[in-house]
Amino acid sequence: MREEEVEKLRGVVRDCVTKHLYSSAIFFADKVAAFTNDPADIYMQAQALFLGRHFRRAFHLLNASKIVLRDLRFRYLAAKCLEELKEWDQCLQMLGDAKVDEHGNVYDSKDVNVMYPDEDGEDREINISSAICFLRGKAYEALENRAQARLWYKAAVKADPLCYEALECLIENHMLTGEEETSLLSSIQFGPEDDWLTSFYSCLIKKNDAENVVEGKFIELEKEGYNYNHSDPSFAHTWKNNTDLLVCKAEYYHQCGEYQKCFELTSALLEKDPFHMKCTLIHVAAATELGHSNELYLMACSLTKDYPEKLTVRTPSFFPLCRALSWFAVGCYYYCIKKYELSRRYFNKATNHDGTFAPAWIGYGNAYAAKEVGDQAMSAYRTAARLFPGCHLPALYIGMEYMRTHSFKLAEQFFMQAKSICPTDPLVYNELGVVAYHKKEYDKAVCWFEKTLAHIPSALSEIWEPTVVNLGHVYRKLKMFNEAIKTYEKALTLSTRSVSTYAGLAYTYHLQDNFAVAIDMYEKALWLKPDDKFCGEMLAIALEEGAHRGMDPKLEYR
């Protein structure tokens, strides 16, 4: 065969790969490699084998060639084969033992003499060492060495900011706290043309800032397109309608408790891109919060249909996550209609499919907690806390479980831990306030509750009514009755259906000897909850005391 014929065959192999005709690719690549024995052709053959899912054969081919330990590409591909074969230890061995420090800087002293033929392609390439770091991370994660995995993922992102997969793993699996995420992002050296990526990444990570800061980030990114192309209006690209970005926005709405807004956004997005995983997850979560059980039912049904249990075809690697998600949706549906036992079963199923799916673990705990089965709830939360060190919710929920059993000391410890992971979640401060209240440290409680209200990202809404009521209770305990009344009244503007607001208000007026108003308020509380013992008894007392006061002077001289 002449050289040009060989070159033509190489072209055929490349074309077969792009057309996904892997068997043909393998056949022709084999012929080329046999003819030339050129390492580049062997690499091509191995690549074709890999794509054709003949992992063991590919690995053998690579291993048999002499070059495998010297050429990084060979080594990486061999490791990839081992990854697919789930030979994690061998995979790590193949990648060579490098060290990584706390900040994701790599020291590989031994591998100085490896070569990496720089292919002079036109496209920008992802740094191979970044890919290697990422693969190491995956291997460590599979070996359940999550600490190492985390470091290697960090290293991967640092080696090349375009290695999005590593960042995705870090974020989706809650491996870093918000603070760590921010510092990682600031330590990455972006290329001069990657300004947009900086802002995009900053939208992806945990969004704990105030509303206007976060909104600002989004607006900045939406404008991005215009800056480039304002000279040519026909070429006005923008990320305004990019699903990933909008999903981040939806996630932020969800985090702020604006579930309706979030739900509307995700509904629209799913119409455009119905199989967007993250969007589906947020959609399901928002629907659960809003109690849209019918929506959830349909969603869960179609998800379990789209990602069935038994597949005859080969399953892509992201399938466990999809299945976990579909069982998670089923669990959410049962949670929503308050069938907690069933919901627990399906959350459990979700965790069995993908042990790293954080929402299912937390849902699992919540389903136990809803039935007040503290021990099991706690163990689910503990697992979640271990798996997702960057997520403060498990610690928060563990604290809440301790609160339920009146172990205030332990509860406080866990709340403090949650606070150190996520210092901006108002809910944590509210719980700390409640602990302080129960420990009769009222001054401290006021501080915590005020902090809660200060940390609310958007306008004060109904979901924060309990905090306002709590603050009222503390003021009452501190005998600051006027402040207490003002605070309770503020709570009433948020919700007029809370018994404890009326009871607190009544008791405060009662303590001020204002019996007429106190009686009114007790009655309002009893109207909402006729068997409230405290209000019933206090009403009787107030009536007795009030009556012996004699006639109301206001009445007499009207």
Next chain:
Amino acid sequence: MSSKESCRTELRAAIRQLSDRCLYSASKWAGEQLVGIELDPAKFTPSNTRFQRGSSSIRRRFRTNEITLTPIAGVSYVSTPVMEEDDAVDGDFYLLAKSYFDCREYRRAAHVLRDQNGKKSIFLRCYALFLAGEKRKEEEIIELEGPLGKSDAVNRELVALERELLMLRKNGSIDPFCLYMYGLVLKEKGSENLARTVLVESVNSYPWNWSAWSELQSLCTTVDILNSLPLNNHWMKDFFLASAYLELRMHNDSLAKYEYLQGTFSFSNYIQAQIAKAQYNLRDFDQVEAIFEDLMRNDPYRVEDMDMYSNVLYAKESFSALSYLAHRVFLTDKYRPESCCIMGNYYSLKGQHEKSIMYFRRALKLNKKFLSAWTLIGHEYVEMKNTAAAVEAYRRAVDVNPCDYRAWYGLGQAYEMMGMPLYALNYFRKSVFLQPGDSRLWIAMAQCYEKEELHMLEDAIKCYRRAVNCNDTEAIALHQLAKLNAELGRAEEAAFYYKKDLERMEAEEREGQNMVEALVFLATHCKTQKRFEEAEVYCTRLMDYKGPEKEMAKSLLRAIRIARSGFPSTDVEHFPP
């Protein structure tokens, strides 16, 4: 007051705009007022006017002061220009949506308008969504708690509507109708202050929407709130104030306003019914009856407010008239809460309390917020001695409107029956605060203070005194005052009240045990005070009665004679008071 002709033009335009937006009850109200404007006598011959409507004898009979046609000093009426429509021709989508709306397919209507940005379309979409939410809420309550259950079901559209309307208002692109909608949503959510502000904005820019005014009125629970509203002057404001005064129990102010309004809207049935309502609260039943007789003649198929007429007939026990009314509304429309209340009253007067309760319950099934039905059902249960059910009913009544003194009074009565005077006292106190001119309430409160558990006689006396001041028709208060004072050893005061009571009984030509008691006390008292002549008069009157009193009078007279003849009185003649 602006001229009749301009009122007419304004109302005509308003009716078109309101019904175009499916605000049907506001449009109905405007229509009634439009026809209620007196025709210009210059243009129409007197016979023509008389032909227009039936006689309005009642106005002639009862009008006390002449109407002044000049506006109140210092008030200048800002003429509000009739609103221009932003889209003169309705879009096709709007027409379709309105048809759906008229067929009560609210969600469908809203969906048709989802991408329409005209102000009218936005309003109709919001309104349709709101109604869809309300409909669902009602259904949910029935599903969860039965038709009369109370439940905390909420309108699920409120949150989204509030957000959208808030944005519109922030942008400044909100029209008066959407403002009305926003006010409605806010009121439903319990943010009353903002709701008031928004509704004031709405009525200031578009005063002809009576629904907006009524919502605003329901949010004015005190006079201070009412007076603090920054309202533009417009003749619609007078309608508003009159009705607000009525609800705030300032009946005379309200009557004055209505009489002033009658200068222009002299044939308005609405105004007549409102006047009747005021008179009813002032307990002038004869006049209410006359007004309603007139209304029935002019508007024979009217059902609105007719339940009040039946209340009057019930109180006056005019059985035949009530029967006639009941049969009449039954044929007009038996499934209206008002008709059901009339039927309920009818059966109650016949003593068929179970049947009566059935009708009141039907009224409530038709409209769960129909206040008077709750109160009346409570009365029926009291009548049947089912206090627990009565309490529940009265509580629902005060939940609908905490200013209903009848329900508070009923609650008090029920608790008194259950032997819980402390609770009863509290409720009487509430009713008396709302209606301080009603002697029955004061007496009930006083009786509570007299109860053994409390035994606060001083306070009881205070209450009776108030009752006396409010023209106590049943004459309990004077007698009780006298008795209590005597019990507390305040002979002078006791004598004063006995004497008053006596005078009153003489004037009303009533006799009985109270009379005897008064005479005995006065005779003894005058004797001890050595006012022998007076004492003799009382004793001689006592001689007309049989029984121990007669003997007592005899011995008293004997003692007086002895005392007069200079002999020192002996301890023998000692009588218990």
